[in-house]
Amino acid sequence: MKVHQFIYAFFLLIVAGCTKLDIPPKNIISDPEIFGTSEGVLSYMARMYSTLPMEDFRYNYETNGLFNNGGTKYKQQSALTGEALGRDTQGADAENASYWDAAYAAIRTANMLLETLPQYQEFHSEDEVKTYLAEARFIRGFIYYSLVKRYGGVPKVDMVIDYPASVSLEETLLPRAAEEEIWDFIGEDLDFAMNNLPENNQKGRATKYAAAAFKSRVMLHAGSIAKYNTIEEIDRGNRICGIPSQRATDYFKAAYEASRILDETTKHRLYKDEWVAGDAEAQAQNFTNIFLKDTYENIFVRYYKDPESLHNFDDSAQPMQTSSGGNNSELCPTLDFIEMFDGIEKDANGHFVFLDANDKYKLYESPLDAFVNAEPRLKGTVILPMSEFMGQTIDIRRGIWTGSSQNGISPLMPAGSVVNYTNVYNESSPLKLSSNFAFNNDPGNQITLKDGSRKKRSGESGVVSGWDFGNISGFYLRKYLNPEQTDNNGNKSTQSWIEIRYAEVLLNRAEAAYELLTAGATSPGGGDYRQDAFDCINQIRERAGATLLVSPSAINSIETIRTERRKELAFEHKTYWDLKRWRIMEAEQSNKRYRVLYPFYSTDADKYFLDARYMESKGGAANYTFNFDSRNYYQMIPPAEITKNPNCKQNPGY
Amino acid sequence: MKALKLLTNICLLLFMTTGCEQDNFPAPQETFKGRFVDKNSGKPFQTAIGNTGIRIRMMEYSWDDNPQPYDFNCKMDGSFYNDKIFSGSYGVKPSGAFVPLEEERLEIKGVVERVYEVEPILNVEWIGEPVLNADRTVTFKVKITYGSEDPQYRTPLVESRLFVSENQYVGDFSFSPNYTIILNPAQMGLTASTILDDDGVVLTITTAQAQKAFPDYSRKYFFRFGARSQISFDATNRYNYTDVKEVLIP
Numbered sequence: 017m018k019v020h021q022f023i024y025a026f027f028l029l030i031v032a033g034c035t036k037l038d039i040p041p042k043n044i045i046s047d048p049e050i051f052g053t054s055e056g057v058l059s060y061m062a063r064m065y066s067t068l069p070m071e072d073f074r075y076n077y078e079t080n081g082l083f084n085n086g087g088t089k090y091k092q093q094s095a096l097t098g099e100a101l102g103r104d105t106q107g108a109d110a111e112n113a114s115y116w117d118a119a120y121a122a123i124r125t126a127n128m129l130l131e132t133l134p135q136y137q138e139f140h141s142e143d144e145v146k147t148y149l150a151e152a153r154f155i156r157g158f159i160y161y162s163l164v165k166r167y168g169g170v171p172k173v174d175m176v177i178d179y180p181a182s183v184s185l186e187e188t189l190l191p192r193a194a195e196e197e198i199w200d201f202i203g204e205d206l207d208f209a210m211n212n213l214p215e216n217n218q219k220g221r222a223t224k225y226a227a228a229a230f231k232s233r234v235m236l237h238a239g240s241i242a243k244y245n246t247i248e249e250i251d252r253g254n255r256i257c258g259i260p261s262q263r264a265t266d267y268f269k270a271a272y273e274a275s276r277i278l279d280e281t282t283k284h285r286l287y288k289d290e291w292v293a294g295d296a297e298a299q300a301q302n303f304t305n306i307f308l309k310d311t312y313e314n315i316f317v318r319y320y321k322d323p324e325s326l327h328n329f330d331d332s333a334q335p336m337q338t339s340s341g342g343n344n345s346e347l348c349p350t351l352d353f354i355e356m357f358d359g360i361e362k363d364a365n366g367h368f369v370f371l372d373a374n375d376k377y378k379l380y381e382s383p384l385d386a387f388v389n390a391e392p393r394l395k396g397t398v399i400l401p402m403s404e405f406m407g408q409t410i411d412i413r414r415g416i417w418t419g420s421s422q423n424g425i426s427p428l429m430p431a432g433s434v435v436n437y438t439n440v441y442n443e444s445s446p447l448k449l450s451s452n453f454a455f456n457n458d459p460g461n462q463i464t465l466k467d468g469s470r471k472k473r474s475g476e477s478g479v480v481s482g483w484d485f486g487n488i489s490g491f492y493l494r495k496y497l498n499p500e501q502t503d504n505n506g507n508k509s510t511q512s513w514i515e516i517r518y519a520e521v522l523l524n525r526a527e528a529a530y531e532l533l534t535a536g537a538t539s540p541g542g543g544d545y546r547q548d549a550f551d552c553i554n555q556i557r558e559r560a561g562a563t564l565l566v567s568p569s570a571i572n573s574i575e576t577i578r579t580e581r582r583k584e585l586a587f588e589h590k591t592y593w594d595l596k597r598w599r600i601m602e603a604e605q606s607n608k609r610y611r612v613l614y615p616f617y618s619t620d621a622d623k624y625f626l627d628a629r630y631m632e633s634k635g636g637a638a639n640y641t642f643n644f645d646s647r648n649y650y651q652m653i654p655p656a657e658i659t660k661n662p663n664c665k666q667n668p669g670y
Numbered sequence: 671m672k673a674l675k676l677l678t679n680i681c682l683l684l685f686m687t688t689g690c691e692q693d694n695f696p697a698p699q700e701t702f703k704g705r706f707v708d709k710n711s712g713k714p715f716q717t718a719i720g721n722t723g724i725r726i727r728m729m730e731y732s733w734d735d736n737p738q739p740y741d742f743n744c745k746m747d748g749s750f751y752n753d754k755i756f757s758g759s760y761g762v763k764p765s766g767a768f769v770p771l772e773e774e775r776l777e778i779k780g781v782v783e784r785v786y787e788v789e790p791i792l793n794v795e796w797i798g799e800p801v802l803n804a805d806r807t808v809t810f811k812v813k814i815t816y817g818s819e820d821p822q823y824r825t826p827l828v829e830s831r832l833f834v835s836e837n838q839y840v841g842d843f844s845f846s847p848n849y850t851i852i853l854n855p856a857q858m859g860l861t862a863s864t865i866l867d868d869d870g871v872v873l874t875i876t877t878a879q880a881q882k883a884f885p886d887y888s889r890k891y892f893f894r895f896g897a898r899s900q901i902s903f904d905a906t907n908r909y910n911y912t913d914v915k916e917v918l919i920p
């Protein structure tokens with residue numbers, strides 16, 4: 017009996033253990049938590065936005081992954097385009113890092129949301145679902161744009177590849193699609209986004225107008241490739257590099273139409289709150305503030321925040337004398353760039369006039385005198401020598417001339433010279449130069465002026481003869497630099513990156529209109545493309561304080577529109593891709609040395625003179641000669657990716 | 671305790687020395703050399719230095735059907751010499767401003783020499799010697815013809831240049847923009863769609879057309895004429911060149 021009791025008790029114990037153990041683990045977040053709650057979807061969205069491949073302040077073209085990089089930015093994209101020279105950007109580099117696997121990871125993230133969210137739509141309102149899906153399509157288009165503009169046609173993945181469950185490894189080795197197909201695919205994604213996104217969304221997220229504005233950029237790019245590209249590469253019957261030229265008009269039309277969607281609203285327009293007609297100073301300040309304030313001109317923006325998300329733009333571009341340590345002076349605008357602007361005395365070739373009728377240097381009380389009538393936008397974009405920044409006079413000087421000025425001062429170097437001044441002038445000559453900052457800052461090396469005061473040879477910010485910190489072109493960048501950011505050593509900056517602003521939409525529209533005009537296309541609404549381009553350009557020029565075009569007939573060359581674009585959008589990481597899509601980079605950078613404007617001070621005249629010349633060599637590899645390699649119109653696909661996927665054909669020339 | 675310490679140290683030492691295997695493979699030491707000659711004239715094929723000249727692509731198929739390519743470039747006179755190649759079986763394919771060649775399988779071991787006879791896309795040649803004028807300018811006469819009979823390589827000229835440099839390395843990779851003369855089709859008396867006939871085109875170029883005159887002291891300059899048509903390979907539109915002329919400007 018006792019034995020039986022034990023047996024029963026034993027069985028009872030076993031049966032008591034029969035609860036179902038197959039429960040979802042509590043420490044793993046699965047689809048229902050992510051896609052079934054708005055918190056889940058928002059956190060998913062946040063990740064998609066934060067990995068969006070924007071060439072913003074954290075973009076670094078020499079670091080792998082390219083985007084979202086916190087390291088010091090020695091090399092700068094804006095110093096590859098002739099907008100600026102940088103101490104460390106000494107020639108025509110290509111992006112020597114790749115964006116490929118990160119792109120496909122991000123595409124998968126977007127595809128995952130597009131496929132999974134509809135299964136959970138009962139947990140969200142209809143509008144929310146519509147917005148989420150449209151945002152994912154916008155983001156996917158954005159990623160594909162950053163691929164197609166670099167590599168041409170890439171493998172097209174529009175769904176989650178379910179490896180290894182339903183496809184074999186071989187089936188994941190996708191060949192490249194035709195370039196045209198990828199551009200059209202982006203167009204479809206952006207159309208969907210445009211038709212489904214709300215007009216207003218949370219700060220930093222895409223809106224209907226962001227999608228429309230972005231579409232105008234993308235389609236304009238595609239049109240330019242169709243029109244100007246000559247590279248042709250076929251793989252499995254698909255043209256993976258280049259677009260048939262007859263498609264150009266389609267794309268330009270799409271760009272034009274997309275830009276006109278912005279006409280529907282007054283939400284975005286050119287920022288003119290501080291603009292005063294006829295007041296050059298106010299207009300310059302207005303232009304500077306576009307990049308420092310969160311204005312209604314902005315259409316799509318990435319925000320930064322202290323302390324979670326910071327960048328080091330101020331560290332990179334800071335003038336030497338206002339730098340609180342770390343890096344400085346990586347972006348020094350060239351004279352070639354300055355000469356694009358109005359209101360500067362220029363010769364028949366468009367070059368800055370720095371000599372008088374007798375071929376002697378013009379003398380100025382201050383270098384600023386040469387720019388008294390310069391276009392306000394120029395003053396809003398660059399720091400001219402001896403102008404104010406952060407409460408200081410930015411003192412840029414190449415050297416001090418201690419020789420006589422009685423009969424004028426003749427040019428220091430023969431015209432066209434590319435060598436350093438020190439090759440011609442040594443310490444015993446009347447031209448007093450500093451080899452580096454240690455020498456310049458030594459009080460013993462200062463030069464005594466007529467009034468007995470003493471002056472540093474190379475000012476507070478350079479330029480010195482050797483390869484050192486400090487200015488190298490005679491100018492500094494003002495655009496985006498925060499004058500409040502006194503501590504700028506390392507990652508301290510929080511300016512927002514304006515990815516798309518209204519001025520770009522106007523410029524896209526003008527360019528597309530002019531391309532349509534030259535193609536002989538007729539506007540569907542019966543409007544006049546030339547008149548429309550003229551209106552867009554003049555809106556930009558009026559806000560810039562530039563000379564207005566007199567009549568639509570002044571829009572008689574694509575150059576007018578392109579130059580306007582290069583001035584307005586300079587240093588916004590747009591020009592590099594513009595020069596590439598116009599396929600003019602090779603012609604522009606063939607054994608090219610950009611020009612600089614160096615202020616000198618004459619002790620005898622007690623005045624400044626300015627020397628315009630080619631950038632001087634700084635010894636070693638630092639000769640600043642630019643030779644664009646035409647292979648780079650289509651960049652190299654990372655060889656490791658081709659090893660992984662032999663069906664993916666490399667671009668020509670690599 | 672001391673003994674334990676000693677033992678641990680001995681063990682550690684033994685452990686570390688087991689990693690001391692020879693891992694020092696010999697450096698690549700096979701040689702691949704040769705030159706490119708013009709099939710039509712038998713003269714050395716004139717080209718640029720670097721990627722705008724001749725690129726020799728070697729695919730090492732000894733290990734893999736899909737290897738990462740190894741590229742190197744020729745000298746200006748179309749000769750090449752590379753004595754740092756691993757021995758193995760390679761697919762070799764040169765490309766430059768000439769009618770494309772097929773990939774060729776070569777076993778590289780010891781010294782391998784190869785002479786490539788190529789048909790240039792354009793024949794460019796000096797006519798006569800440069801003439802030094804009284805005003806310190808120099809006049810050159812050149813002739814451009816197509817190098818191949820195949821109509822697909824007889825395309826309109828896009829550009830020609832009289833490259834001028836202060837040193838003997840002269841071409842699109844090294845020239846002085848001040849003295850170099852760039853001619854578009856119109857300046858050559860052609861249109862953007864002219865297909866040359868068999869007589870080609872003869873140009874007379876003088877350095878007075880350049881942006882700047884030579885400086886007023888005597889020195890030597892190096893001249894080379896290059897032209898290119900619409901044909902490009904490897905996404906690079908390469909020039910065909912003449913040989914280099916040096917002229918002493920008095």
